[in-house]
Amino acid sequence: MKEQRFDVHQHITNQIVAAIEAGAGEFRLPWHRPAGSVMRPTNIASKKAYRGVNILALWAASDAAGYESGT
16 A cells, blocks of 8 residues: 655645635734734744745645744
């Protein structure tokens, strides 16, 4: 039996679709929010900013958790 791999792109797509279907309310892109949330997510250990789809995944996760800023 072959084990299926986790598809991060499909996971993020599912999060976006679920938010749209749930009526996510007023959508505001991270750079339109107060409290300095314009920053790209950064790895706390390496201090390097995340790139690519990781940025979207982390922004979606922080929005779902109700975080208002990256600080």
